Amino acid sequence: MLDFPRWKVISISLLLAFGVLMSIPSLIGESGQKYWPSFLPNETINLGLDLQGGSHILLEADPADVATARLETMEESVRAEMRRATPRIGIGDISRRDGVLSFMVRDSTQVDAARDAIVPLTTGAGLTGQRDWNIEVRDDTRFVLTPTEAGLENAVENAMETATDVIRRRIDEMGTREPTIIRQGDNRIVVQVPGLDDPEALKALLGQTAKLEFKLVDFEADPNMVAAGRAPVGSQIFPYPDSPSGVPNIAVKRLGGISGDKLTDAGQGFDPQTNAAVVNITFDSEGGSKFARLTQNNVGRPFAIILDGQVLSAPNINEPILGGSAQISGNFTTESANQLAIALRSGALPVELKIVEERTVGPDLGKDSIDKGMIAAIIATVAVLTFMVVTYGRFGMYANIALALNLFIIVGVMAMFNATLTLPGIAGFVLTVGAAVDANVLINERIREERRRGRRVIQAIEVGYKEASRAIMDANVTNIIAGVLLFMFGSGPVKGFAVVLMIGIASSVFTAVVVTRMFVALWVKRARPQELVI
Amino acid sequence: MRLLKLVPDDTNIGFLKWRNIAMAFSILTIIASIGLVAAKGLNFGVDFVGGQMIQATFTETETAPISELRNNIGALGYGEATIQRFGDANEVSIRMRLPAEAESRPEAAAEMTEKIVSTIKADHADVRIDGVESVSGKVSSELFETGAYSLLFAMIAISIYIWIRFEWQFGVGALFALVHDVALTFGLFALTQMEFNLNIVAALLTIIGYSLNDTIVVFDRIRENLKKYRKMDIIALLDLSVNETLARTVMTSLTMLIALGALILWGPDVIFGFSVAMFFGVFVGTYSSVYMAAPILIWLKVGPDTFVPAESANDKAEKMGGPEQIG
Numbered sequence: 050m051l052d053f054p055r056w057k058v059i060s061i062s063l064l065l066a067f068g069v070l071m072s073i074p075s076l077i078g079e080s081g082q083k084y085w086p087s088f089l090p091n092e093t094i095n096l097g098l099d100l101q102g103g104s105h106i107l108l109e110a111d112p113a114d115v116a117t118a119r120l121e122t123m124e125e126s127v128r129a130e131m132r133r134a135t136p137r138i139g140i141g142d143i144s145r146r147d148g149v150l151s152f153m154v155r156d157s158t159q160v161d162a163a164r165d166a167i168v169p170l171t172t173g174a175g176l177t178g179q180r181d182w183n184i185e186v187r188d189d190t191r192f193v194l195t196p197t198e199a200g201l202e203n204a205v206e207n208a209m210e211t212a213t214d215v216i217r218r219r220i221d222e223m224g225t226r227e228p229t230i231i232r233q234g235d236n237r238i239v240v241q242v243p244g245l246d247d248p249e250a251l252k253a254l255l256g257q258t259a260k261l262e263f264k265l266v267d268f269e270a271d272p273n274m275v276a277a278g279r280a281p282v283g284s285q286i287f288p289y290p291d292s293p294s295g296v297p298n299i300a301v302k303r304l305g306g307i308s309g310d311k312l313t314d315a316g317q318g319f320d321p322q323t324n325a326a327v328v329n330i331t332f333d334s335e336g337g338s339k340f341a342r343l344t345q346n347n348v349g350r351p352f353a354i355i356l357d358g359q360v361l362s363a364p365n366i367n368e369p370i371l372g373g374s375a376q377i378s379g380n381f382t383t384e385s386a387n388q389l390a391i392a393l394r395s396g397a398l399p400v401e402l403k404i405v406e407e408r409t410v411g412p413d414l415g416k417d418s419i420d421k422g423m424i425a426a427i428i429a430t431v432a433v434l435t436f437m438v439v440t441y442g443r444f445g446m447y448a449n450i451a452l453a454l455n456l457f458i459i460v461g462v463m464a465m466f467n468a469t470l471t472l473p474g475i476a477g478f479v480l481t482v483g484a485a486v487d488a489n490v491l492i493n494e495r496i497r498e499e500r501r502r503g504r505r506v507i508q509a510i511e512v513g514y515k516e517a518s519r520a521i522m523d524a525n526v527t528n529i530i531a532g533v534l535l536f537m538f539g540s541g542p543v544k545g546f547a548v549v550l551m552i553g554i555a556s557s558v559f560t561a562v563v564v565t566r567m568f569v570a571l572w573v574k575r576a577r578p579q580e581l582v583i
Numbered sequence: 584m585r586l587l588k589l590v591p592d593d594t595n596i597g598f599l600k601w602r603n604i605a606m607a608f609s610i611l612t613i614i615a616s617i618g619l620v621a622a623k624g625l626n627f628g629v630d631f632v633g634g635q636m637i638q639a640t641f642t643e644t645e646t647a648p649i650s651e652l653r654n655n656i657g658a659l660g661y662g663e664a665t666i667q668r669f670g671d672a673n674e675v676s677i678r679m680r681l682p683a684e685a686e687s688r689p690e691a692a693a694e695m696t697e698k699i700v701s702t703i704k705a706d707h708a709d710v711r712i713d714g715v716e717s718v719s720g721k722v723s724s725e726l727f728e729t730g731a732y733s734l735l736f737a738m739i740a741i742s743i744y745i746w747i748r749f750e751w752q753f754g755v756g757a758l759f760a761l762v763h764d765v766a767l768t769f770g771l772f773a774l775t776q777m778e779f780n781l782n783i784v785a786a787l788l789t790i791i792g793y794s795l796n797d798t799i800v801v802f803d804r805i806r807e808n809l810k811k812y813r814k815m816d817i818i819a820l821l822d823l824s825v826n827e828t829l830a831r832t833v834m835t836s837l838t839m840l841i842a843l844g845a846l847i848l849w850g851p852d853v854i855f856g857f858s859v860a861m862f863f864g865v866f867v868g869t870y871s872s873v874y875m876a877a878p879i880l881i882w883l884k885v886g887p888d889t890f891v892p893a894e895s896a897n898d899k900a901e902k903m904g905g906p907e908q909i910g
Contacts, residue, residue: 083908092882099853102588107722109721113755128874168816177656182784209861248715249693249696249697252693253693256690256693261750290874308862328745403719403721403810404692404693404717404718405718405719405721405722406717406722407692407716407717407718407719408714408715408716409714409716410713410714411711411712413640413711413712413713413715413854414638414640414713414714417851417852418851418852419850421849421850422850422851423814424850425782425845425846425848425851426845426850426851428842428845428849429842429845430843432841432845433838433841433842436837436838437838438897439586439587439588440586440587440588440589440834442586450731451812472851472853472859473782473785473852473854475850475851476846476850476854476857476858476861479842479845479846479850480789480839480843480861482794482838482843483839483840483841483842483843484793484835484838484839486835486838487796487835487838489830489838490831490835490838491835492711494828494831497592497830498827501592501593516807519803520799520800520803520804520836523744523745523748523803524795524796524799524800524801526744527741527744527745527794527795527796527799528792528793530737530740530741530744530792531741531788531789531792532792534733534736534737534740534788535733535785535788535789536772537732537733538729538730538732539733539781539784539785542782543781543782543784546789547785548783550789553665582586583586
C-alpha cells in the first residue's frame with residue numbers, strides 16, 4: 050500500500066497542479082486577470098447576488114388570466130368570422146360565463162355554416178389528438194366552446210415563453226449586465242440582475258404588462274351613468290385616474306378600436322407645446338394604416354389611450370394621423386415616460402406577471418459580507434492548521450498541505466463549472482476547513498493506536514489508512530446525501546452552499562486520503578523511519 | 584518534538600454507566616425543546632411566513648434609533664413593525680407583514696417599501712438601505728413545505744443508508760441521534776428567538792450530515808470490536824469503542840468548533856444565525872453519538888451475532904487472531 054509507483058505520483062501531481070491552475074484566475078481578481086496569459090484556462094467563479102449586490106425577482110402568472118384572455122380572443126375571432134361569412138351569420142346572446150364561450154345562431158339553417166367557420170379557429174393540442182377547444186351544439190342553435198385542458202396548458206406554455214422573451218428584451222433595454230432569466234415550473238420566471246442602481250425601476254418595468262389600446266370615447270354616454278360606473282349598450286367603462294373632468298371613469302366604445310401592439314419603435318420625448326414628457330410611438334405598416342383609418346373617420350372626436358386597462362389620456366383627433374407615428378400623452382414624468390417607451394418597444398406581456406418574491410441586496414452589504422467572510426475563513430484556517438501541526442507533527446503538516454490543496458481545488462472546480470459563490474457558500478468553505486481534516490484525524494489517531502498496540506511503523510501506517518478509510522467513506526456518503534437534498538430543496542444562496550459542500554466533500558476525500566498517503570509513502574521510502582512521532 | 588495530546592492514551596471512561604440518566608436527560612431536553620417551540624414559537628423570517636424585510640445601516644449614527652423607527656413606521660398604518668438589531672448596533676432589520684391587498688395588487692408591497700424607506704430617510708439622511716426581501720404568502724408556504732420535507736427526507740435517507748451499511752439497529756440509533764440534534768436546535772431558536780429562516784434550514788441539513796460523522800465513526804468501531812471480541816459484554820464493548828474513538832471525536836469536534844467559532848465572531852452578519860446553529864449542532868451532535876446512538880444498540884439487543892453468524896464465528900476468530908497477539 051505504501052508502495053507508490055512513479056506513474057501514480059505523476060498523475061496525482063498533475064491532477065493537483067491542474068486544480069491549482071484552474072483556481073488562479075478567480076483568486077487574482079479582475080486586476081490580476083489582465084496579466085494572466087490567455088492560453089491558460091480563464092474561467093472564474095461567479096459571485097452570487099448576495100455578495101455582489103443585485104436583485105432576485107420571482108414572477109408568477111395566473112393561469113386563470115391566460116384562460117380569460119383566450120376566451121376574449123376567441124369571442125372576437127368568432128364575431129369576426131361570423132361577420133365575414135357569406136351570407137353573414139347572425140349571432141346573439143353571447144356569454145363568457147364559467148370559462149366557456151356560448152352564443153346562439155339566429156337562423157337555424159346556418160348552424161352547419163357556422164360550425165364550418167369556427168372549426169378552423171381551433172388547432173390540435175397535446176399528443177392525444179385532442180383539439181384546444183371542444184365545439185358543441187346544444188338545443189339546435191346554441192354553440193358552446195369549451196377550452197380543453199391540453200389547449201389551456203399549451204396556451205400557458207406559449208404565454209410564458211413569450212413573456213420570458215419580452216422580459217429579456219426589457220432588461221436588455223435597461224442596459225444592465227449579465228441578467229439571468231429562467232423559467233421555473235409551469236408559470237414562473239426567475240429574474241436575477243446583479244449590481245443594480247435602482248431596483249424599484251426594474252420592478253416597475255417587470256410588473257407592467259404594457260398592453261396599449263386606442264378606443265373611441267363614447268361622448269354620448271350619460272355623464273351620471275358613467276360616474277356611477279354603468280356603461281351604455283355597446284360601450285364599457287374604464288378607470289381614468291387623471292381625468293380633467295374629475296370623474297375617474299370614462300366610457301369607450303367596445304368596437305372599432307385598435308391595439309397598440311403593432312409598433313416598430315417607441316421613445317420618450319417632449320410635447321412641443323406644453324413641454325410635458327410624452328412617449329412617441331411608430332406603428333408598423335399594418336398598424337399604421339389601421340390607425341390612419343381610425344383617425345380619418347373620427348376627426349373632431351376624442352379617443353382614449355388605454356394602458357393595462359387604465360386610460361392615460363383622451364385627446365381629441367384634430368386631424369387624420371397618416372404618417373404612422375403618434376404621441377401618447379399622459380401624466381408622465383421623464384422617467385415613467387421612458388419606462389413606458391422601453392416596455393412598448395419590447396412588446397406587451399401576453400399575461401400579467403406578479404412579483405411573488407423579491408430579494409435585493411445592496412452592494413455595500415455584499416462587500417461587507419465578502420470582507421468578513423474572508424477574515425473568518427483566514428482565521429479559521431490558520432487556527433486549524435496550527436492545531437493540526439501541534440497535535441500530529443509531520444503528519445499534521447501533511448494534512449495541512451492536503452487541506453491547502455483542497456481549498457485550491459474547490460475554487461478550481463467551481464471556476465471550471467462557472468459555479469456561483471454565495472454567502473452561505475463562504476460558510477461552506479469555512480466548514481470544509483473544519484471537516485476536511487477529520488479524515489486525517491481519523492487516520493492519524495488510528496496510526497497512534499496501532500503503534501500503541503505494538504505494530505511496527507510501516508504496518509501501523511498501513512493499517513491506519515486501511516481501517517480509517519471505511520469510516521471516512523461512510524461519513525462522507527451521509528454528508529453527500531445531506532448535500533444532495535440541500536441542492537434539491539434549497540433556493541438560490543442555499544444551493545450555492547450545497548455546491549461548495551459537495552465539491553468540498555469529494556475533493557477532501559481525495560486530498561485527505563490519497564494525497565496525504567502519497568506524502569507519507571514518499572517520506573517512508575526515503576527516511577525509513579524506525580520510530581514515529583505522532 | 585512533543586506533540587499535543589488532548590486525550591490521554593488508553594482512556595477507560597465508563598460512559599455507558601450513565602446511559603439511563605443520560606437518556607432520561609436527553610428525552611427531557613427533547614421534550615423541553617418541543618415545549619419551548621410550542622410555547623414561545625419560532626421567530627420565523629419572511630422566508631417562511633411571508634412579508635417584507637428591509638435591512639438598513641445608519642452610517643453616521645452609533646446606535647440605530649429602534650423605538651423611534653417603530654413609532655414612525657407604526658404611524659404609517661401598515662401594522663406593527665418587527666425591528667431587530669442585525670450585526671452591529673447601527674444595523675437593523677425591519678420586518679413587516681405584506682399589506683392585505685398585496686395578494687391581488689403586487690405593487691402594494693413595493694409602495695409600502697418606498698413609504699417606509701422615505702419615512703426613515705426623512706429623519707435620518709445617513710441611512711443606507713442594504714437589502715429588501717419581499718416574499719408573498721404563497722411562496723413562503725411553499726418554502727416552508729419544501730424545508731420541512733427536506734429535513735424529513737434527509738433524516739430518513741441517512742438512516743436507511745446506515746441500515747444498509749450496518750444493521751437496522753444502527754439505523755434506528757442514528758435516527759434517534761438525529762431527532763435529538765434537530766429538536767434541540769429548534770429549541771435553541773425558540774429560546775433565543777433568533778430569526779429562523781432558510782439559512783437555518785440549510786444549517787440543520789448540514790448538522791444532520793455532520794453529526795452523523797461522529798455516530799458513524801463510533802458505529803464503525805463497534806462493528807469492528809463486535810467481530811473481534813466475541814465474548815465481551817456489550818456494555819463493556821460499547822465503552823471500549825467510545826473510548827478508542829474518543830481522541831478523534833474530541834479532535835474533530837474541536838476543529839469544527841474552531842472554524843465555526845471564527846464564523847460566529849468575525850463572519851458576515853447575515854449568516855450569524857447559521858453559524859450559531861451549526862456550532863450548537865456540532866456540540867449536541869457529539870454528545871448524541873455517544874449517549875443517544877450507542878445505548879439504543881443495547882436496548883435493541885445488538886450482540887456479536889449481529890454481524891457474524893454464530894456457526895462461522897470460530898474460524899473467523901482464528902483467522903483474525905486476538906489483538907493481544909499482534910506485534
